[in-house]
Amino acid sequence: MTMTTAELLVTEKTPVAQGVVALTLARPDGGRLPDWAPGAHLDLVLPGGLVRQYSLCGDRWDARAYRIAVLREPGGRGGSAFVHDRLRVGDEVAIGGPRNNFPLVPARRYVFVAGGIGITPLLPMIRQAGLLGADWRLLYGGRTRGSMAFLDELPADRVVARPQDEFGLLDLDSWLPEPAPDTKVYCCGPEPLLAAVEARCAGWPAGLLRTERFVPKQLGAPARAEPFEVELARSGRSTTVHPGQSVLDALGDLGVPVLSSCRQGTCGTCETGVLAGEPEHRDSLLDDAERAAGDCMFVCVSRSRTDRLVLDL
Structure with missing residues (x-):
């Protein structure tokens, strides 16, 4: 089973930057x-079954319009080209x-770091921080x-706007010198920026840095190469997940519907207890902290470290 959808009308299409x-x-x-x-983000469902996630970047108080922004990606799979x-x-x-x-979680102060199209989810956050009277700044x-x-x-x-052709790479050391308990850092952008920010904040207390990725992290091979069993607590049914098979697909073969969209572990649609x-x-x-809790997973990409998983399905 895939996500439920609604049909919306394109009422404006405006260039807002190169590409x-x-x-x-x-x-x-x-x-x-x-x-x-x-x-928050939307799933945009395009011809040919393409589904792409785009951050909402308009006025959250406008109850009759959504705004998203789409970057043309020459090396993509056709979604941005269609748009x-x-x-x-x-x-x-x-x-x-x-x-x-x-x-956006409550804080007295925010540091926002955006790279390219990563500005989109941060725009509503900036407006919200201003409405709440929180101190904030954006790199x-x-x-x-x-x-x-x-x-x-x-x-x-x-x-502070820092285009690379004028200033080089962002000066993260001066913007993120040390953690402060009343300051939250939000970052969105290309993978090199996210990796650099995560490296700069390594060792900081949990919860001070939040990032969002538009593409999945690059990971190595799964921790185990053997099959594992998935048991469904509500029905008592079970199935075996084989190497190279996702939990989502194994559940589908069993006839168990789970909402899904990106199949890359970036959208959150298939979260399962x-x-x-x-x-x-x-x-x-x-x-x-959420990984350590181990009480949920995204079945499109995540697997098992143990012989058996019991899911809240």
């Missing part, structure tokens, strides 16, 4: 859309969500100034 277009989506009847909070080249104002597009794996990098979307929406007194056994987390969503 980036913003889409405004609304219900065809103009009705109210589901509420969302900063950090840029073929999707038009007046077209209908299927969406799933919204869902939020990157929530925003990109290849060139012209490639950095939404610069004109950001207050210059709290934002774990009642017994030790999952091997291979997603790009959970933080260290």
Whole structure:
């Protein structure tokens, strides 16, 4: 079973930077859309079964419009090319969500770090921080100034824009000198930036750094090469997951529907409770504390470290 979807109308399509277009989506009847909070994303369902996740970057208080921004990715699988080249104002597009794996948690102070299109989930966070009266600042990098979307929406007194062709790599040492218990760091962008921020914050107390990835982390081989058993607590049924087979596919073969979308461990759709056994987390969503808790997993990519897992299904 895949995600449930709704059809929305493209009401605006606007270039917002080199290689980036913003889409405004609304219900065809103009009705109210589901509420969302900063950090949430939509699944955009495109022809040919392509599903892509895009952060909501508009006004969360506008109940009748969603805004997303799409970067053209020349090396991609066609999703961004379709949006840029073929999707038009007046077209209908299927969406799933919204869902939020990157929530803004309360803090007195925030440091936001964005790289390129990674600015999108941070825009609503910045607005929310301002509404709450929290202190915040943003370090925003990109290849060139012209490639950095939404610069004109950001207050210059709290934002440092550092295009790489003018300044080189972002100076993370000065922006993230040491942890502070009342400060949360939120980062989104390309993998090299995320890896550098995670390395800079290694050893910090858990929960101070939150990151979001648009593509999955690169991982090595699974911890175990042997098959393992998955038991479904609610029905008592069980199945064997073989090497090279995902838990999601094994459940599908058993006739057990689990909502799914990205199949890469980045969207959070297939989160499933774990009642017994030790999952091997291979997603790009959970933080260290959530992984250590071992009470949930994303069955599209994660596996088992033990002979048996009991799932809350």
